[in-house]
Amino acid sequence: MKRPPEISISRLAIYLRFLEDYIKEKGPQATINSRELAHFLDINHHQIRKDLSYFGKFGERGVGYRPEELKEKINNILGLDRGWNLCLCGMGNLGLALLAYQGFRLMRLDIVAIFDSDKKKIGKVFQGAKVYSPESIALVAKRLNIDIAIIAVPQSAAQKIADKLIHAGIRAILNFAPVKLNVPRNVKLRNVDLATELINLSYFLSSPK
Amino acid sequence: MKRPPEISISRLAIYLRFLEDYIKEKGPQATINSRELAHFLDINHHQIRKDLSYFGKFGERGVGYRPEELKEKINNILGLDRGWNLCLCGMGNLGLALLAYQGFRLMRLDIVAIFDSDKKKIGKVFQGAKVYSPESIALVAKRLNIDIAIIAVPQSAAQKIADKLIHAGIRAILNFAPVKLNVPRNVKLRNVDLATELINLSYFLSSPK
DNA sequence: TGATGTGAATTTTTTCACAGCA
DNA sequence: TGCTGTGAAAAAATTCACATCA
Numbered sequence: 325m326k327r328p329p330e331i332s333i334s335r336l337a338i339y340l341r342f343l344e345d346y347i348k349e350k351g352p353q354a355t356i357n358s359r360e361l362a363h364f365l366d367i368n369h370h371q372i373r374k375d376l377s378y379f380g381k382f383g384e385r386g387v388g389y390r391p392e393e394l395k396e397k398i399n400n401i402l403g404l405d406r407g408w409n410l411c412l413c414g415m416g417n418l419g420l421a422l423l424a425y426q427g428f429r430l431m432r433l434d435i436v437a438i439f440d441s442d443k444k445k446i447g448k449v450f451q452g453a454k455v456y457s458p459e460s461i462a463l464v465a466k467r468l469n470i471d472i473a474i475i476a477v478p479q480s481a482a483q484k485i486a487d488k489l490i491h492a493g494i495r496a497i498l499n500f501a502p503v504k505l506n507v508p509r510n511v512k513l514r515n516v517d518l519a520t521e522l523i524n525l526s527y528f529l530s531s532p533k
Numbered sequence: 534m535k536r537p538p539e540i541s542i543s544r545l546a547i548y549l550r551f552l553e554d555y556i557k558e559k560g561p562q563a564t565i566n567s568r569e570l571a572h573f574l575d576i577n578h579h580q581i582r583k584d585l586s587y588f589g590k591f592g593e594r595g596v597g598y599r600p601e602e603l604k605e606k607i608n609n610i611l612g613l614d615r616g617w618n619l620c621l622c623g624m625g626n627l628g629l630a631l632l633a634y635q636g637f638r639l640m641r642l643d644i645v646a647i648f649d650s651d652k653k654k655i656g657k658v659f660q661g662a663k664v665y666s667p668e669s670i671a672l673v674a675k676r677l678n679i680d681i682a683i684i685a686v687p688q689s690a691a692q693k694i695a696d697k698l699i700h701a702g703i704r705a706i707l708n709f710a711p712v713k714l715n716v717p718r719n720v721k722l723r724n725v726d727l728a729t730e731l732i733n734l735s736y737f738l739s740s741p742k
Numbered sequence: 743t744g745a746t747g748t749g750a751a752t753t754t755t756t757t758c759a760c761a762g763c764a
Numbered sequence: 765t766g767c768t769g770t771g772a773a774a775a776a777a778t779t780c781a782c783a784t785c786a
Binding site: 538 | 755762
Binding site: 416 | 612617627727740
């Protein structure tokens with residue numbers, strides 16, 4: 325069994341979300357097969373089975389998958405059965421949007437601390453998370469067992485914050501700042517780049533069909 | 534010359550951003566070659582040349598690229614030399630964050646209208662964009678020549694808004710709602726899924742190294 | 743029979759190697 | 765000589781075809 329490509333992981337997350345909705349609608353008894361799942365998600369059905377096959381056997385031949393069981397299995401594969409502690413760096417509008425998004429809580433992704441350099445915000449509590457000065461990242465990260473950091477600060481501050489996070493021992497970072505961050509090999513960095521997404525659309529609209 | 538893969542377009546956007554910073558720092562005279570560019574961006578240098586080669590010849594053998602010229606060319610390829618009119622659907626915190634992000638303006642991506650069903654917001658103006666009722670999408674989209682729509686509404690409202698946008702003739706959509714939208718083939722849809730990104734990190738942290 | 747799971751085939755993307763030009 | 769641009773090779777991802785099993 326080969327190592328799954330990273331994009332398979334993203335698709336597992338998609339399957340998981342679908343299964344949750346599906347169970348809510350149809351109950352946990354109904355079975356679902358890869359063709360139906362593929363149809364709903366507009367994905368090739370071979371791909372779904374291939375993605376799952378990297379991790380084991382979850383279906384029943386001639387029948388399909390039991391959604392509740394498959395959901396649990398994917399949850400486990402993705403590491404969502406245990407919870408993770410997150411910190412949010414930068415509490416502007418984007419930070420507020422992330423804090424407000426309840427979907428994270430459901431997956432046991434808890435924002436437990438906020439770092440912001442604005443003195444007026446430090447000490448306040450938003451959605452159950454207290455705001456600390458960026459200087460205290462190392463201290464707070466250790467005390468609160470922070471696993472994952474979200475960078476939502478302006479571009480000019482992003483690398484400095486990243487360095488602090490890495491120094492504090494955080495090994496997974498989601499970066500929203502539009503800049504290429506330098507991180508060591510053992511730190512996992514994912515970037516969400518809103519401008520790049522829009523530029524893709526711009527290209528689509530202007531390129532000849 | 535073959536069709537470029539979609540991911541090349543995303544990388545062009547990255548090159549563009551880097552060139553802008555580079556020109557600011559070094560001035561438009563200094564040349565840059567693919568190896569340096571690759572080094573800064575942590576990308577293979579063959580890939581950079583290959584990405585560019587899909588669109589033509591932009592460098593000088595033995596020398597490299599003139600950043601100002603390359604920037605203009607990429608701008609043109611990506612369709613950013615003409616501007617685009619955007620609308621924002623849903624004005625919560627995420628919407629506010631998008632409105633506040635000045636990077637879009639620099640690329641001539643202008644949010645010219647906002648659609649929100651909250652009656653208290655309708656009629657108000659944020660960052661130069663007026664808030665309209667979702668019912669008036671068709672009308673406003675035509676009047677303001679809207680090219681691209683951003684969906685930042687709750688999951689439950691996303692498909693309905695998408696249908697309205699498509700009906701209004703909009704052919705490019707950036708979707709932030711955590712749901713798979715159904716759109717016709719001729720509409721370009723890109724999704725930004727924050728939960729999926731975090732789940733990738735969760736997988737990384739929990740998978741054996 | 744019907745749907746999974748998977749090795750093989752195909753397609754796509756990345757990387758390489760070098761011809762070609764300043 | 766030095767670096768681009770590109771066909772070819774290699775690697776990776778997707779799709780296919782089918783053996784397998786309930």
